[in-house]
Amino acid sequence: MKLAPSILSADFSNLIGDVKRVEDAGCDMLHIDVMDGHFVPNITIGPLIVESLQGKTTLPFDVHLMIEDPDQYIPQFAKAGAHIISVHSEACVHLHRTIQLIKAHNVKAAVALNPGTPLNVIEHVLEDLDMVLIMTVNPGFGGQSFIEPMIEKIRSLKKIIEDRGLSIDIQVDGGIKVDNVKKVIDAGANIIVAGSAIFGSENIPEIVTKFRENSRA
Numbered sequence: 001m002k003l004a005p006s007i008l009s010a011d012f013s014n015l016i017g018d019v020k021r022v023e024d025a026g027c028d029m030l031h032i033d034v035m036d037g038h039f040v041p042n043i044t045i046g047p048l049i050v051e052s053l054q055g056k057t058t059l060p061f062d063v064h065l066m067i068e069d070p071d072q073y074i075p076q077f078a079k080a081g082a083h084i085i086s087v088h089s090e091a092c093v094h095l096h097r098t099i100q101l102i103k104a105h106n107v108k109a110a111v112a113l114n115p116g117t118p119l120n121v122i123e124h125v126l127e128d129l130d131m132v133l134i135m136t137v138n139p140g141f142g143g144q145s146f147i148e149p150m151i152e153k154i155r156s157l158k159k160i161i162e163d164r165g166l167s168i169d170i171q172v173d174g175g176i177k178v179d180n181v182k183k184v185i186d187a188g189a190n191i192i193v194a195g196s197a198i199f200g201s202e203n204i205p206e207i208v209t210k211f212r213e214n215s216r217a
């Protein structure tokens with residue numbers, strides 16, 4: 001299991017301090033939630049902030065674009081140091097083209113699916129992907145409750161990936177806590193995003209250890 005803390009729940013007035021806390025606690029990547037106030041109601045951070053973290057942490061940048069017309073900004077996020085970029089299928093008119101654009105910038109490509117979006121929208125692009133991001137809440141805010149029927153969606157995706165003999169990561173994002181991490185792992189997810197559960201904790205190393213223990217339990 002890889003753990004990707006979402007900096008949406010970090011203290012933005014001390015961003016690098018919080019990034020160091022999750023790096024020191026042994027997390028695997030930094031999940032960066034980019035929101036534009038159009039695709040989702042919230043506005044968060046842009047490429048300048050991502051760039052400002054470049055070279056200051058060893059954690060790879062996992063950039064989750066919750067924005068309209070992502071093609072327009074992919075080059076900037078690539079330049080800002082993104083290791084992997086997720087675009088929402090719902091925001092892409094030409095999904096295949098967008099995936100190729102990400103890869104042309106030597107960045108790993110992922111597609112994110114809202115809870116209401118069926119898996120079949122990625123059926124014909126799956127071979128081009130490094131990761132699929134299954135949203136387990138409706139995107140826009142941290143601290144929401146996990147949407148239970150997503151377990152079945154993760155299971156179905158895992159089966160499709162296995163049936164085709166592919167090696168594609170399954171990331172889950174939204175409402176993941178130490179007490180439900182086991183069931184998403186059992187369903188087939190291998191990258192866990194957690195925002196409020198990690199940054200809302202008084203003791204980050206302890207909560208990270210709990211996530212790892214519970215995922216194996």
Ligand code: DX5
Nearest residue numbers: 006139140143174175195196
């Ligand atoms: C939601 C974001 C998530 C969010 C998760 O739109 O994509 O990454 O930060 O936060 P928690 O873990 O608190 O649900």
Ligand code: ZN
Nearest residue numbers: 006033064173
């Ligand atoms: Zn996210």
